[in-house]
Amino acid sequence: MISFQKKELIIPYIILFIVMFLSVYPLLYMISVSLMTSGEASNQYLLPKVPRFENYIEVWSSNNFQQYTLNSIIISGLIVIGVLCTSIPAAYAFAKIKFPFRDVIFYSLLLSLMIPEIIALLPHLLIIRGNIFPLPFGPSWMNSLQGLTVPFFGNVFIIFLLRQYIKKIPNELWDAARMDGASHFYFLRKVVIPMSMPIIVTVSLFAFILAWNSFAWPLLILTKEDWFPVTVSIYSFIREAGTQYNLLMAASLISIFPVLLLYFFTQRLFLESISNFGLKQ
Amino acid sequence: MSKIFSKYSEQINGYIFILPAFLIISLFGIFPVFFGMYMSLHKWKVFKGRFLGFENYQKILGDISSFWIFILGLLIMIASYWVWSEYKDKMKNRIYCFVVSSLILLVSLYLINISWANMMEKGDADFLNSLIYIFYYSFFAITTEVGLGLLIAFALYQKLKGKQFFQMILLFPYITPAVMGGAVFFIIFGKAENSILNEFIGIFGYDPQLWLFDKRKITEIMFGIKIEGFFAGPSLALLTSILYGVWSYTGYYAIILLAGLSIIPSDLYEAAKAEGATRWQTFIKITIPLLMPIIFFLLLTGFINSFQAFNHIMVMKTSSAGETMDVVTIEIFDHFWDRVKFGYAAAEGVVLFIILNVLAISQYVIFRKRLNYD
Numbered sequence: 325m326i327s328f329q330k331k332e333l334i335i336p337y338i339i340l341f342i343v344m345f346l347s348v349y350p351l352l353y354m355i356s357v358s359l360m361t362s363g364e365a366s367n368q369y370l371l372p373k374v375p376r377f378e379n380y381i382e383v384w385s386s387n388n389f390q391q392y393t394l395n396s397i398i399i400s401g402l403i404v405i406g407v408l409c410t411s412i413p414a415a416y417a418f419a420k421i422k423f424p425f426r427d428v429i430f431y432s433l434l435l436s437l438m439i440p441e442i443i444a445l446l447p448h449l450l451i452i453r454g455n456i457f458p459l460p461f462g463p464s465w466m467n468s469l470q471g472l473t474v475p476f477f478g479n480v481f482i483i484f485l486l487r488q489y490i491k492k493i494p495n496e497l498w499d500a501a502r503m504d505g506a507s508h509f510y511f512l513r514k515v516v517i518p519m520s521m522p523i524i525v526t527v528s529l530f531a532f533i534l535a536w537n538s539f540a541w542p543l544l545i546l547t548k549e550d551w552f553p554v555t556v557s558i559y560s561f562i563r564e565a566g567t568q569y570n571l572l573m574a575a576s577l578i579s580i581f582p583v584l585l586l587y588f589f590t591q592r593l594f595l596e597s598i599s600n601f602g603l604k605q
Numbered sequence: 606m607s608k609i610f611s612k613y614s615e616q617i618n619g620y621i622f623i624l625p626a627f628l629i630i631s632l633f634g635i636f637p638v639f640f641g642m643y644m645s646l647h648k649w650k651v652f653k654g655r656f657l658g659f660e661n662y663q664k665i666l667g668d669i670s671s672f673w674i675f676i677l678g679l680l681i682m683i684a685s686y687w688v689w690s691e692y693k694d695k696m697k698n699r700i701y702c703f704v705v706s707s708l709i710l711l712v713s714l715y716l717i718n719i720s721w722a723n724m725m726e727k728g729d730a731d732f733l734n735s736l737i738y739i740f741y742y743s744f745f746a747i748t749t750e751v752g753l754g755l756l757i758a759f760a761l762y763q764k765l766k767g768k769q770f771f772q773m774i775l776l777f778p779y780i781t782p783a784v785m786g787g788a789v790f791f792i793i794f795g796k797a798e799n800s801i802l803n804e805f806i807g808i809f810g811y812d813p814q815l816w817l818f819d820k821r822k823i824t825e826i827m828f829g830i831k832i833e834g835f836f837a838g839p840s841l842a843l844l845t846s847i848l849y850g851v852w853s854y855t856g857y858y859a860i861i862l863l864a865g866l867s868i869i870p871s872d873l874y875e876a877a878k879a880e881g882a883t884r885w886q887t888f889i890k891i892t893i894p895l896l897m898p899i900i901f902f903l904l905l906t907g908f909i910n911s912f913q914a915f916n917h918i919m920v921m922k923t924s925s926a927g928e929t930m931d932v933v934t935i936e937i938f939d940h941f942w943d944r945v946k947f948g949y950a951a952a953e954g955v956v957l958f959i960i961l962n963v964l965a966i967s968q969y970v971i972f973r974k975r976l977n978y979d
Contacts, residue, residue: 336760343757344774347856350789351777353801357792368792368800414626423619429627436634438965440913442934443954446644446941447637455652456640478629508618537782539916544942555784559920562788569792576785587780591773598776598857599864 358574365569396553400535406477415486489523554579649948661952667727671720678716685709735936741839743911746850754858775856787920842926
């Protein structure tokens with residue numbers, strides 16, 4: 325690779341500093357606006373004259389915002405748990421258990437990645453309303469927690485990532501465990517899951533962020549505010565006439581915060597899995 | 606009984622393990638496509654109406670046969686690439702191969718052009734325009750993302766201090782939820798004349814712009830020429846949403862490209878150095894050819910994925926931008942959410958699905974010979 329001499333290293337540093345600035349600028353601006361008065365915000369000042377931390381309190385205590393945040397946490401948490409419960413056994417079976425049509429099933433599931441979300445939304449809506457077949461837990465899942473979460477309990481992409489990882493676990497371990505009379509379930513619980521912890525953490529983060537960001541689906545099936553997640557509430561906030569930008573930004577900042585926090589704890593794993601996965605897609 | 610069970614326990618275990626995931630994915634992942642096709646053949650407001658056959662498609666495309674000609678054109682375009690890649694080394698003279706494949710390419714462009722014009726004339730212009738808009742979005746976003754990503758990857762490849770830190774910051778836009786990110790872009794790219802952005806471009810002598818509120822085409826703003834149709838380019842509002850895409854994905858591609866750079870074996874470079882190659886020669890002869898498959902791959906998959914951009918565009922959409930920001934996903938969503946035309950929206954979805962699949966075929970054709978480093 326063209327390696328630069330010591331003196332020339334200034335060029336990559338300049339590039340990276342510019343890129344870094346551009347990457348965080350929207351966040352910095354978000355912080356800055358969130359501390360302004362509404363007048364300052366609509367006049368697009370760079371910095372507030374006096375930082376108003378009251379904005380956060382105002383947002384936090386108004387308009388059911390606590391409820392929305394809690395909703396988002398519940399929805400995302402439930403989706404992560406659901407996805408892990410279905411994906412780990414499936415990934416293990418696809419990686420390690422031999423059964424007829426295994427690969428055919430796996431690849432036909434993979435094909436579903438090709439289907440644009442927007443096409444799926446419509447039939448989903450009909451399923452959720454109970455128009456196609458009767459649903460357990462009530463005639464309709466509109467405006468309900470199960471409607472928000474259950475459709476996302478299966479994720480092919482996550483199964484794929486887990487399978488790639490579990491495949492690397494040597495087969496000898498299973499052979500030895502079977503000698504001792506272990507069942508697949510026991511082996512999965514005692515050996516495979518502890519060994520795959522890094523990838524499990526990564527996919528959980530991934531699933532959490534995905535769920536936290538979900539927007540079109542809740543917008544579609546929620547007609548009442550009871551289960552609004554933060555994304556939908558912020559969207560309706562923007563669409564309101566005469567929105568106070570400072571409050572909007574304070575709300576956005578609060579709702580980005582959990583994602584940022586998780587990211588800082590797991591960023592190394594996250595980085596690794598992106599650079600590994602991107603090449604093998 | 607227990608004998609049978611123990612004989613097949615391996616298989617039974619396998620099926621039990623995949624059952625929950627399989628059920629949910631087939632119900633919510635695969636079934637919708639078929640059901641969408643079924644819906645598209647009916648008049649379907651909120652509840653199912655009468656059977657229409659292909660009437661919805663007729664309304665959208667004007668003339669279904671020209672849609673198939675359009676698809677045929679795309680396939681022939683892929684075939685022209687296939688001819689070129691397959692025969693360029695087998696023929697004695699590359700010129701012949703080049704001539705043949707460019708002739709095929711011309712034929713495909715001609716087919717695409719006439720069929721598109723035909724559809725535009727009779728079909729749903731809003732929907733067809735939305736396809737053009739998403740094409741602009743995907744094309745400009747992905748080329749900029751991968752291009753800049755490459756530059757950043759080169760910078761990160763050097764021996765720098767704080768590499769880990771840079772990478773962490775680079776991925777930050779990628780994990781930012783699109784709705785919140787869109788909200789802050791909505792403010793930064795607002796219409797205030799004295800906004801920071803407008804002041805900033807003022808330093809370079811540009812007039813303040815309306816950004817997300819401007820539906821003029823980019824060619825009109827930049828060069829003052831008013832043209833209609835495909836070559837007019839995206840509107841300034843759509844361009845701003847492209848900027849959001851670039852902001853959020855560039856770091857992601859940079860990280861992947863960096864990984865691509867680091868798997869190029871270092872002995873290649875050493876050999877080149879021993880032969881006395883200059884840095885520039887090494888770059889042109891070794892780095893670029895070895896990186897090309899990855900770049901191509903990212904461009905193509907990224908292009909297909911960008912066709913599904915939705916969240917941030919929905920958030921950043923303004924009424925003054927008019928329909929110029931209605932990319933295909935927004936258009937479909939609008940049809941079944943606001944206008945409650947389920948059957949029609951489903952038909953639009955199926956058209957999109959077919960186009961995406963053709964793009965996926967091209968991906969397969971181009972990458973069937975993967976380049977390996979070992």
